[in-house]
Amino acid sequence: METHHIRLTSSEVGALWANYIADSMFVCVYKYYLAKVEDAEIKKVLEHALDLAQQHVQVVTKIFKGEGHAIPLGFTENDVNVDSPRLFSDEFFLFYTKNMTKGALVTYGAILPHTFRNDIREHFMSCISSTMELFNDTTNVLLSKGIEVRSPYIPYLQEVDMVEKQHFLAGWWGEQRPLTAAEITHLYSNIQTNNMGSAVITGFAQVAKSKDVREYFRRGKEIAKKQIEVLTKYLHKNDLPAPVTWDAQVQDITESPFSDKLMLYQTSMMTAAGMGNYGTALSASPRRDIAADYVRLQGEIGLYAEDGLNLQIKHAWLERPPHAADGDQLMK
Structure with missing residues (x-):
């Protein structure tokens, strides 16, 4: 058959x-x-x-x-x-x-x-x-090896309690409620992700051959550093630890193991993942101040991602992905 x-x-x-x-x-x-x-x-x-x-x-x-x-x-x-x-x-x-x-x-x-x-x-x-x-x-x-980075510990709940006030959503002014477990999880995870990104592009900035690519990596490191500070403040206000940086894991060399094309693509992957992580964190963070920061930070790395794509196009490193038929071209 x-x-x-x-x-x-x-x-x-x-x-x-x-x-x-x-x-x-x-x-x-x-x-x-x-x-x-x-x-x-x-x-x-x-x-x-x-x-x-x-x-x-x-x-x-x-x-x-x-x-x-x-x-x-x-x-x-x-x-x-x-x-x-x-x-x-x-x-x-x-x-x-x-x-x-x-x-x-x-x-x-x-x-x-x-x-x-x-x-x-x-x-x-x-x-x-x-x-x-x-x-x-x-x-x-x-x-x-004792080097895994665990998220912070919090007290176990002893009884079930229901949210009764709109203050649960507040955050911009006045007394702020403690972070929820979900908010802590995403803050900690996004700090870790930024630490990883910072270390990767620190190394890439050392070895990239093209000046504009090196500058792009250096700018990314500054963005990551600033975003880590924004997210860390929420953990510190709740007396919770924040992950340490991994920049010390980068060796001082200038000969590149990778092409600029590969390093730029790796950076674009990490940036796209970061935007997705912020979107997920936003949906799990009821406090208005945290949500507002995620929206702002997401927009910032969105612009950085766009500049990275423009660099890939400039150097003819961006493969065009599969796409729909161009109806206008078919009719010519």
Whole structure:
């Protein structure tokens, strides 16, 4: 019996294309990390991360070839120099991997509901499952080495209590209520994410070849520093600790392990993830002052992201993603 071939939908094509671009970058990143890592436990985590990225690239390549769809350029061996000096510490490799797996789980979770064909659903379910495993392995190693960054502790509730006053939503003037557990979670997580971004682009600013790209990274570091201060003030007002920075994990070198193209793309990924994180935090933060700060900070990094895309276009590094047919061109 002849089986009808079901074409990929726009959401499936877009998700596979983005999956290929991101994981081709991670293949480059983890090949470099593995060339520098010294700790045996951390090396196993990095090998696991590289294996997953390579698998994802292979799966997407096979699907696109079967569909007659162009394979993205993505990132290749031309975008990495594994022989360059060490830019980050072994511990940073772990922090980076933990942060990337957190972002990947959010991304894959958002993609899955928009997949329909069985093989595409199976691919992204496998991505979620394997990324969860990598997340778990990374967390276990961080905990075993005593360097995992835990969120703050708060008292257990002894009884159920209902909110009775509109003051629960206040925050701009007068007495402010204590932060909720959800607000603490997002403040702490977003500070961690900014710390990671700051460390990454500190290293990138040292080694980038193009002057405008270096300046872009330096500007990003200043934005991250300012946003960390804004978010940290809420934790300190509630006598809660804030995560420490990771800038000390960056080594003092000037020879770049990565192409400017790769580093700019990595930065755009982190910026996009940061905007999404702020949106999620906004929905879980009833206090008006916190919500207002998230809106303002989100707008600030949105403008930074736009400038990053303009830089990619200027240097001819931005691949055009899959898109709808241009009706005007078809009619000519």
